[in-house]
Amino acid sequence: MNAKPLHLDANRLFSSDPTPRGIAQRLYSQVAKLPIISPHGHTDPAWWATNASFSNATELLLVPDHYVFRMLYSQGIALDALGIPRKDGTRANVDPREAWRIFAANFHLFRGTPSSMWLNHVFHDVFGLRVRLDANTSDHYYDTITTALRTDAFRPRALFERFGIEVIATTEGPLDTLEHHQAIRDSGWNGRVLTAYRPDAVVDPEHEDFPTALRRFGEISGEDVHTWDGYLRAHRNRRDFFIRHGATSTDHGHETAVTANLSAAEASALFGRIVRGDFTAREAELFRGQVLTEMAAMSLDDGLVMQLHPGCYRNHNPALFAKYGRNVGADLPLRTEYVHALKPLLDRFGNEPDFRFILFTLDESTYSRELGPMAGHYPSLYLGPAWWFHDAPEGMWRFREQTLSTAGFHNTVGFNDDTRAFLSIPARHDVARRVDCAFLAKLVAEHRLDEDDAAELVVDLAYNLPKRAYKL
Amino acid sequence: MNAKPLHLDANRLFSSDPTPRGIAQRLYSQVAKLPIISPHGHTDPAWWATNASFSNATELLLVPDHYVFRMLYSQGIALDALGIPRKDGTRANVDPREAWRIFAANFHLFRGTPSSMWLNHVFHDVFGLRVRLDANTSDHYYDTITTALRTDAFRPRALFERFGIEVIATTEGPLDTLEHHQAIRDSGWNGRVLTAYRPDAVVDPEHEDFPTALRRFGEISGEDVHTWDGYLRAHRNRRDFFIRHGATSTDHGHETAVTANLSAAEASALFGRIVRGDFTAREAELFRGQVLTEMAAMSLDDGLVMQLHPGCYRNHNPALFAKYGRNVGADLPLRTEYVHALKPLLDRFGNEPDFRFILFTLDESTYSRELGPMAGHYPSLYLGPAWWFHDAPEGMWRFREQTLSTAGFHNTVGFNDDTRAFLSIPARHDVARRVDCAFLAKLVAEHRLDEDDAAELVVDLAYNLPKRAYKL
Amino acid sequence: MNAKPLHLDANRLFSSDPTPRGIAQRLYSQVAKLPIISPHGHTDPAWWATNASFSNATELLLVPDHYVFRMLYSQGIALDALGIPRKDGTRANVDPREAWRIFAANFHLFRGTPSSMWLNHVFHDVFGLRVRLDANTSDHYYDTITTALRTDAFRPRALFERFGIEVIATTEGPLDTLEHHQAIRDSGWNGRVLTAYRPDAVVDPEHEDFPTALRRFGEISGEDVHTWDGYLRAHRNRRDFFIRHGATSTDHGHETAVTANLSAAEASALFGRIVRGDFTAREAELFRGQVLTEMAAMSLDDGLVMQLHPGCYRNHNPALFAKYGRNVGADLPLRTEYVHALKPLLDRFGNEPDFRFILFTLDESTYSRELGPMAGHYPSLYLGPAWWFHDAPEGMWRFREQTLSTAGFHNTVGFNDDTRAFLSIPARHDVARRVDCAFLAKLVAEHRLDEDDAAELVVDLAYNLPKRAYKL
DSSP states (O other): OOOOBOOOOTTTTSOSSHHHHHHHHHHHHHHTTSOEEEOSOOOOHHHHHHOOOOOOHIIIIITTOHHHHHHHHHTTOOTGGGTOOOTTSOOOOOOHHHHHHHHHHTGGGGTTSHHHHHHHHIIIIITOOOBOOSGGGHHHHHHHHHHHHTSGGGSHHHHHHHTTEEEEEOOBOTTOOOHHHHHHHHHTOOOOEEOOBOOGGGTOTTSTTHHHHHHHHHHHHTSOTTSHHHHHHHHHHHHHHHHHTTOOEEEEEESSOOOOOOOHHHHHHHHHHHHHTOOOHHHHHHHHHHHHHHHHHHHHHHOOEEEEEEOEEOOOOHHHHHHHOSOSSOOEEOOOOOTTTTHHHHHHHTTOTTOOEEEOOSOTTHIIIIIHHHHTTOTTEEEOOSOGGGOSHHHHHHHHHHHHHHHTTTTBOOOOOOOSOGGGHHHHHHHHHHHHHHHHHHHHHTTSSOHHHHHHHHHIIIIIHHHHHTTO | OOOOBOOOOTTTTSOSSHHHHHHHHHHHHHHTTSOEEEOSOOOOHHHHHHOOOOOOHIIIIITTOHHHHHHHHHTTOOHHHHTOOOTTSOOOOOOHHHHHHHHHHTGGGGTTSHHHHHHHHIIIIITOOOBOOSGGGHHHHHHHHHHHHTSGGGSHHHHHHHTTEEEEEOOBOTTOOOHHHHHHHHHTOOOOEEOOBOOGGGTOTTSTTHHHHHHHHHHHHTSOTTSHHHHHHHHHHHHHHHHHTTOOEEEEEESSOOOOOOOHHHHHHHHHHHHHTOOOHHHHHHHHHHHHHHHHHHHHHHOOEEEEEEOEEOOOOHHHHHHHOSOSSOOEEOOOOOTTTTHHHHHHHTTOTTOOEEEOOSOTTHIIIIIHHHHTTOTTEEEOOSOGGGOSHHHHHHHHHHHHHHHTTTTBOOOOOOOSOGGGHHHHHHHHHHHHHHHHHHHHHTTSSOHHHHHHHHHIIIIIHHHHHTTO | OOOOBOOOOTTTTSOSSHHHHHHHHHHHHHHTTSOEEEOSOOOOHHHHHHOOOOOOHIIIIITTOHHHHHHHHHTTOOTGGGTOOOTTSOOOOOOHHHHHHHHHHTGGGGTTSHHHHHHHHIIIIITOOOBOOSGGGHHHHHHHHHHHHTSGGGSHHHHHHHTTEEEEEOOBOTTOOOHHHHHHHHHTOOOOEEOOBOOGGGTOTTSTTHHHHHHHHHHHHTSOTTSHHHHHHHHHHHHHHHHHTTOOEEEEEESSOOOOOOOHHHHHHHHHHHHHTOOOHHHHHHHHHHHHHHHHHHHHHHOOEEEEEEOEEOOOOHHHHHHHOSOSSOOEEOOOOOTTTTHHHHHHHTTOTTOOEEEOOSOTTHIIIIIHHHHTTOTTEEEOOSOGGGOSHHHHHHHHHHHHHHHTTTTBOOOOOOOSOGGGHHHHHHHHHHHHHHHHHHHHHTTSSOHHHHHHHHHIIIIIHHHHHTTO
């Protein structure tokens, strides 16, 4: 086998300049082995409920990872050739080993990307591989990984423990019965897996399945969700149910950050139009904005931390959407405005120290212009980390460089891995910790921060801030 | 007293790499001791008129500094607990020493921020403190500072001289009688304190006090300011008065950069609606934009340099505004457009080499996209430095990196401290000089600039350019 | 002659830190001598058709370079004093040596800018100058350059060969007869000079010469261009003609990135209004957007690579436009939106792997927000390099840092020099190669990329990617 060596350097992501590198090494020694706090992500609770083995390299590492197959697709590789499932549940008849070979032969496309860093970390540390992935080593990889996955050491619970995960939150919709979370608790296994309440399906009237979802929302909550009051009661009902399954947060994925503050009468009238399906795009936006404000009000009562992930154009590619459905890599960031958009909600709840509202963005121009100054003023506001398209080392570095002066470190909440790719979780947290170490090391090396203070900060960023922010 | 050492490293803000650090050190030796040119800021001329002692640490360093108390507020500390004055003039009954203790116990929130750098500079160099501020050292700090302030060496004029201030400009409204500036001149003291003409109060018809301000504008100028011609004459009249008190510039704080170029008849008709209070938001915007263009016309006549500070949403937090009024940390940057907005004014005066128009921004995305290319073309345009939320080292660095290629160094105007925090002025200028040294050192170390040319440039940036730009 | 030495350091643009510098040196050795691929630019094919000598330093290096004279103009130097031609074809009566003296005396304005780097490279490597340009050395420069230009070694074809240009594309409008390209081919000289199809003159109905251009478009194509079908046939006709003269690409300079996807009937009706001159600004925009989509359709048929350069406000300065016409430095970048704007075109052709669509931007905030994610998904999309106002080392670095994680390297197309300044072409490609080496060296030094992989990548970026992207 003609192969290049795969090596994870102990100093990766640290400056090559000896002074900051030495500082970063010392800071990193404080956090390298800390437990993982994963307060926001998209892993499948069924993994830990059933503890069934993963099937093979392709199913585990390629098919679910839209960071990976979007890049392959952008270079002309058909999704069918990779075995990506279609909307109708079928798949092209693809041998997973062949799909893996395509991936391997094109792994050079990922040079310098976070995906390559995460995957190499997984290959090296989780599977013990010591050669790089390419066309020559494809089968070696496929066999090594697939064989390992058949062993008990690679079952979901064993990996959870091996990874040092102290707590992980999944994300479920309000129609979810949370049976997997219940099963985890009933099993006696003591891994801490929480849910989070993500009600988008019953909040976005422009989603194609909204009427169906709303009907089921009524059934599962036992409320008359076709009246405004009943609809709000249903949310309270489901939030309680989620809290009983460990939820400490809600999550909201909206195209914009628009909020509203309508009177009860206005909201009720608007909801009437929404329910009848007789509404404009502007009214749909207003409705989503009003629900955000209602969610904030409920958070003040029940204590759930509120997360907002705005600014994404979903399913931009209609041909792919028609064939493969959602989440196939055709979501795109949008310019996002926060100062005007959040004012209605903040006017009501912005000064409440017991309300915790974590903002994310896909528009990096807002870091220094809007988000840093807002989080550095409002007691309720916190900044979520560099998200999705921006969670590369450069993106994390820009986040810190552009929010530090206005929001400091303590109005941020540490790292979110936000991933479906379970095996990459340690790699992602390791990257985030290393970037924070490198960033703080630069401040120390340039005499803007004392190293003893940086040593406290780095533990805050990796461990204390996420636990505090998400009430874990 | 359990305390950590406080140390100001001679190489702070310079690269840790020996090559650029050595260059930066040599460049810095050219500018470290140059007099301070402070052409734009918000210090109180009464300090130098009366030369009264400052009262205590809290009143001097905490209460007036919205950079500081906004961060404390963002982490749930009530403004009343810090003794921030309310809109009605009252204050919570707070012992300033207790307020200082809250600040001290939370000083870790400022780690890595410019406030911590400025304050540590003040603590170390102005007050001779050699331990870091925290809960343990709070009283030591309070006593040391407050005791020092009672001595003559810490009176405003003595500090002015100690700080090496060659000239400082304050900012006053058109209704100001400039009695403090007159008193300074009459006193025989030779510190150079100038005023600057900031007419926002009589330019923004949406300000709650506009009708009152307009009436007083008429009284103080002796013009009939309820006609458009009289209104313009009143401005000319007050500008002359300000010039006689040393003013070399005007300053304009607007929500947008919109300018207008109406005919005299249109402007007069618009002004009629403004005076009657019968106008739309769009007309208010148009009016402000027209006044900017009129100010430019007057600048061509009387030589005052014109500054525009757009892009700020003032008083975003209505609860705080109701209780504490303006300037309590709830001003937020907005996305700002310049290319279309400034065209009416530039169409008339953009090519006038004798007109000097200094632009600022709170929207960093405009540096490379709009401001650099505009300043690198129009003879009248200059770029003010990284401003307010962006005057951290990272913000200054971004300003240089994103404007250098299109505007060069000579279309910029050096540093503005823009501060009410008198004691921090040397610290702020020192940071700016160090950042420029570090930036130029990188260019030299990467062989893009010769060190002898950089040595000329660094003196230009610290001293010559601001004197030239502001006609000082 | 009192002069400072001019030196081009072998390590310029590389980090001063020895580790990345060493890596960058090794990477650079792979690409320093590679032939130049120049797929997009604005050189004049008449140079190589006639092979006539350039006249003097001023005519060659100052008068055609709007990067240079815009900066001089911004500091109050009149364009007439530099001998810039006026719209009516006249010029101020200026001795070119005197114009050069003004330039020389103000060359300090360019410190740190890309112009100074490119020019110093030309001075040093092309003309063998070893002192810096300033007032003292002005005549030495003028004489050295002007004398050299009279020799055969400085004729256009000799320089083309000396510069190692493998292929260069010029840009011509659809009304161009391509006689110079024909002459080059007929001459037997084997330098490869291609044209590119830039139809803006017959696409923008708001251009003052559109009706005239459209009429000539009909004449030259032999089609009835006042009907929609005839207009489209005329484009196909001229594209074929351009392909026969070597064109592999089209180029489109629009104020926005708006595209449209009208039915044939709608497009035909819209074209009717355009032809009659009876249209709104919105209709003009829609028309330009529809033509872009038609161009994409034609590209699928004839294989021309499509380039879009949006986001520029042309001729912002009306006084200069009236006197000097277009391209005198008063073009300004605009905020630009891509996600919504390109959707109509991408809905039709975005998934076509045989369609190649290269996007540029003057709004750097779109790199990470829109362009990287789009190019990292759509098979047809590629990102052009940092363009025009952003082709400084800092701009190139931002381009890489903000697109790498989402688009990788292989969805980019290498460097475009985009210049009229023929002599600067080697300097510009050298800067781009050095910046890529420095960027990759940082990734290697921080252990994010193996050096053997970087050595492959750097050759891709300098040579393979542009050849592939532009089908050269």
